[in-house]
Amino acid sequence: MSELDDFLTAMLDRQIAAETAIHNGEVEPRMALWSRSDPVTLLGAMGMSNVGWDTVSQTFRWVASRFSNCTAYSFELLAAGASGDLAYTVGFEHADLSVDGGPPQSTKVRVTHVYRREGGEWKIVHRHGDYVPVDDLPPEPGRGTATAGE
Template sequence: MSSWALFHDQVRASVSAFVSGDAEPYKSCWSRGSDCTVFGAFGGVVRGGAEIASRLDWAAAQYREGRYTRFEVLADAAGADFGYIVHLERVESLDADGATVVRERRVTHVAREEQGQWRIVHQHSDPLVEVAPPR
């Protein structure tokens, strides 16, 4: 199995842990560089390794008993030192009152090879919505 395929599997497993409230596996997939960015599903823009680690801890803590009911890779590719994964996801979790919350999103991860290891340098996630013309 190629290093890219192994990384791809690592990302998929780590986001499953993430929606169960454990950010550590996903954080281990990330570069620590100051040029890394997150445009996360909970809003805002985060830049830099330390800031991203903090945001990921916070975001994972928002999930209770989360699980993926859809993880559909639409595209992925890797060159010599950059790659990307584009997927659709559906996550079910519980809110503070115990009610089920369903989140459907479109997600892009961009990664680069750093010292022989693939690391995420950008993630963009936002709600998956129906096509609608501008108003």
């Protein structure tokens, strides 16, 4: 098994389970995957930028308090790499959930994670997530692009 395969086997299923949990308002599984050793950083889809475990963990608690009723979560891995004690993933998170008790909605977030091996275990040390701008989405199947006057 390659270094990358070892990393993905050790981390990906655990991370998907933790992300599903936070989309249902449960923060602890996500927090368990994160390093407590600075530097840790978070650049978020909700406009937040945090440096240091204290502020990052507070943000996770706030995010979890806003999310509920996740009926679907998936992670679309686009790229990944691992070398020594560092690794990364890049992909899209797709979720159907309620935000602030509102009606269910579908979300798509571009995410990049950086991982560091600590004591033989992979830990997340950075997350950058942002919502995919509508202009970056391809047309839906069966719908072409319309021009003015059509």
